[in-house]
Amino acid sequence: MTNFRTEKDCLGEMQIPDSDYYGIQTHRMEKVSGCAGLPVIFYPDMHYALAQIKKAAAKANGRIGAMPQEVADAIVQACDEVLTGKYNDQFPLDMWQGGGYTCVNMNVNEVVSNRANEILTGEKGTSKVHPNTHVNMGQSTNDTIPSATHLGMIGRVDKMICELTKLAKSFRNKQEEFKDIVKVGRTCWQDALPLTLGQEFGGFASVTERLVRKLQHLRPGCFEIVMGGSAVGTGFSAAPGYKETIYEELTKQYGEKVSPMEDLFDGFQNPDFIVEMSGTVKEVAMTLSKICKDLRLMSSGPRSGFMEIQLPALSPGSSIMPGKINPTVPEMVIQISHQVVGNDVAIAMAYDEGELDLNVWDATFYKCLFESFQLVNSEIEILRVHCVDGIKANAARCAQEANSSIALSTVVATALGYPMGVKVAHYCEANNKTVKEAVIEMGLMTEEEAQKLVDPMLMTNPHAMAPVVDAFKKEKHVI
Structure with missing residues (x-):
């Protein structure tokens, strides 16, 4: 009963x-x-x-x-x-x-x-x-809920910093592993100058490390709250000494300095820190999405696409096509980005619609921001463990692309002038030749000179390439 x-x-x-x-x-x-x-x-x-x-x-x-x-x-x-x-x-x-x-x-x-x-x-x-x-x-919903939202972010931000740091380390490991694998660069989905696969992954590492620094910069804002402001910022209903003492106690409990916002009236009116934090979480989600779109392209194939890298095979990719493997983890990351961007839009709208002495749209802030935290923090570990750490390079395919790219005619343009570079590019297209074959057949370089200058790996290092081109131009009396 x-x-x-x-x-x-x-x-x-x-x-x-x-x-x-x-x-x-x-x-x-x-x-x-x-x-x-x-x-x-x-x-x-x-x-x-x-x-x-x-x-x-x-x-x-x-x-x-x-x-x-x-x-x-x-x-x-x-x-x-x-x-x-x-x-x-x-x-x-x-x-x-x-x-x-x-x-x-x-x-x-x-x-x-x-x-x-x-x-x-x-x-x-x-x-x-x-x-x-x-x-x-000594409290009101109006100061406790915004303050709890700020303090509640601390663990989520710390986890994101930790997970992104680990992911950046994985990208750095791949940068070292792939440092000697040359491939064709691509801009506007067209062949561009060569670079190494390691340099691409180094770029992934660098942007991930930059995101960590942005989160570290934002983190102190989680400890700035509006307790002691009660209902509208005046602190009415709190006993003398309460405000100072509650911050002392919160600092003890969290082990880090918890402080009131500089102006509590501003704090009640403007939850802009949530907008800023959401924007940074969105930036993390979109950056990882962009990287994952690159990984999908680079791994496309396995015989009819770019075929530069191989992602870990996690499950069959088709109910009717045997052997098809989908890039499931990158696609999950991309979908999460869609949701996080939507959450950020909702948060922006809620911020914009706050009126007078209190922004009351706490449900929108909390649900959308913490869903974004949950999704992004979870995806980073999955991306690192089940995708990035297991990526393998198709070195032969990368080398084939790099050596066959007409973009190598850029070295001709640099050494013998842009018009000559154009002629070489057209010759390659018309005769289905590589740039190295073209410059030899056109009498622009000896075989030895072509081997030295039309080298994709050399072109990935401007400090090494510049003196080689300079010596060739002097020998040919171009300068």
Whole structure:
């Protein structure tokens, strides 16, 4: 038989199953919850950050004498239990909610309050601890939710930095492994000057390392929050000394300096840091997508495409064509980029639609940003382990492409003038010759000179190529 307790709020009273740690306000919102079929706790970062905030607030209010110490201690214990994940099933609200996530703040207040009351009295209820009076003391949804969103980012950003650093190392390893494999470059999908496969992968490594630096630059913003501003930035309802003390407690809990934003009114009005963070996560997703599009092209074939590299075979690629293998990991990364770009657009719209003294579109910010974090952080490891680390080079194919490219006529243009380079290129096209064959047949170079100058590998190193061309031009009296 289910036991019930009676709870009251400003709208009336309700019978609550005594097995539930959440209370009347959460039950009210459950009735209009469930559009996404995805609870906010699916990304638990906000709830855990709220528990850290409630814990710090209780400690602060206890220290300054605004709350009985036994109540503060019980709230701290309840918050520590929430942080273990023990009460995750007590946070049932759906991701999409109106009211600036007031219901999420109150859901946490109710769970912490009922557990704290249980610690002190042996039963749930409000006889000793009240969700609004005690757990929410000195706070408002308007400062707790934006602050929890910032603090919740810390672990996600740290993971992204870690995963990107590992991926960059994998690209650097491939740069070294492929440093002696020359291939044709491609611009506008047309043959261009040669480069090494290692140089291409070095470019992948460099941009990945740059993304790490951008995230490291943004990371301190996660620790700048609006606690102490209460409902609109004035700090009304907070006891003297509360603001300073809660930041001391949060700094202890996080092990890094947590600070108020320079202007709390600005912080309430403008969640631009979320826009900036989303844009950087989008940049990560799009950069990885671009790299994966390159990997798809470079591995296309295996007999009728570019065929420069071979990606790890992970599963059959067709239900009817035996032997077909698809680039499944790169295609997953590309699809995730589509979603992350969409999330970033939604975040931009939510930022633009904030009015007056508070931006209330916290659900859009949280759902879209943390979905992007989740997707991108997960894909980076999969991309590294199941794709990049296992890439093999088709050295013979790369060399064949490099040596047969008419773009090698650029060396003729450099050594003997652009018009002569054009003539050589046309000769190659008309006679189906390589540039090396053409310059010999046209009497522009001896076989020895052609072997020396029309060398794709030499052309990948301008420091080595320049003196060779200079010596040839002097010998031919071009200069």
